[in-house]
Amino acid sequence: MIAKSDRIKRFLAQRSTLVSMVFLAGCVIVSLAAPLLFEHDAFAMQGEPFIWPGTDMKHPLGTDMFGRDILTGLVYGARISLAIGLFSALISTCIGVVIGSSAAVPLAMPKRLPASPR
Template sequence: RALRVFLRNPNTMFGVAFLAVVVLAALLAPVLYPGDPLSMVARPFLWPGQDPAYPLGTDSMGRDVLAGILHGARISLFVGLVATALGLSFGILVGATAGYFGGRIDDLLVRLIEIFQTIPSFVLLVVMVAIAQ
């Protein structure tokens, strides 16, 4: 039932399709643009659509903008997947340890995780207060 509701939501399906296109484009970046995305390929500051070989134009150094975006997406997806895997592994380890031992160890691990979840907000709050003064 939940899957049916998920698949009938047009916003959800648009998001899934967009994510699939981004992932597919990132995976095909070496095939679509086999060269180095940082190499100078044309004259600087080509506008998007000005040259069909460079659909998004070139930057100030003559590098293909689309090639840079696609190769950058590969790196971003890799970093996101690695960070997710590390966070998931750490969470499973802490959760399994807390669940197995229970009692004081569970309480200690819960408080430790709560501290780590609170610190980024606290630091941001301190910075905002310092700026406001």
Template sequence: MTLRRFLHSPEALAGAAIVSALAVMALVAPLLFPADPLSIAGRPLTPPFQDWSLPLGTDRLGRDVLAGLFHGARTSLAVGLAAASAAIVAGSLVGTAAGFASGLTDDVLMRITDAFQTVPGFLLALAFVSVAGPSLATVVGAIALGAWTGPARIARAEILSIRERDFVAGARIVGMHPVEIALREVLPNALPPVLALSSVIVAGAILIEASLSFLGLGDPNRVTWGGMIAEGRAVLRSAPFLSIIPGIALVLSVLGVYLVSEGVVEASATRRSLS
């Protein structure tokens, strides 16, 4: 029923189409453009649709814009999924420990969470990458460092509700270790609302990665949409397509993830209201 309601939502279908296109671009990029996307492919600043071997033209160095667009989708998707996974795993573990242990452990972990939440995620990522150096792994870690607090708070709230239920008491009676109860019995039941945050974290991660790349703090060995936008900034008047094309791709990707998230939330809320 939830899937049926999702499929009947025009916004959700539009978002799913955009996300699917992003995934296809990421998957076929090495097949359609096996050469290094950072290599020179033609005459510099070739406008779009002037040379059909380079449909979207070239940048200031003669690199293929279309190849960069496809390989940039790989980077955005990889960063978004990796950062969301790391943030959800870390946040779920912290929230589980805080909610299940309670007392001093809960207070300490929640004060640490509060401290991280006071710093905007982008500023935290900017500081972390500036210190650790630009690389894909560093960018993923920096984004996850500012995104784990949301899953942690939601997980804690769910754990506080679940830990008093009968099946948890039964697990204690049969002699299960508290850590085993928390990870095997309680955490799996608290995950659904935490996982609902994943699409929001993915969208935020894509934006933060693009912002870092725009500032020159992205992985220098990978093509990124933020780096492409920054590259076109120097010739914005004479060749605006260099910034407009990756900018449109970035906006559509974030919009697609957001629409999918809204569709899932709406379908789930409708199901709960009917039940």
């Protein structure tokens, strides 16, 4: 059997694992720090409508037809998506624990089954 430290070393030795973990951690940190990074609400009109990406440094991804910053909406949307994913994982874990524990506990079986009526 492989020791726990060896499994962790083998897991972290894969480049794709490290890249994925860093990307996911970055998404979580940016989405949790969204109120600190962006001073406006995601639904607030912040600029002129239809600013193209890269033309205005205040809106790096541009604005939509209502003048809302697309980057702000993207980050606030990531917060909602992460919360829904965490909540659904929690619910499915609870359901799995209940089903698994009910399967592990044997029901009381009678010593002798009653005869079926004919």
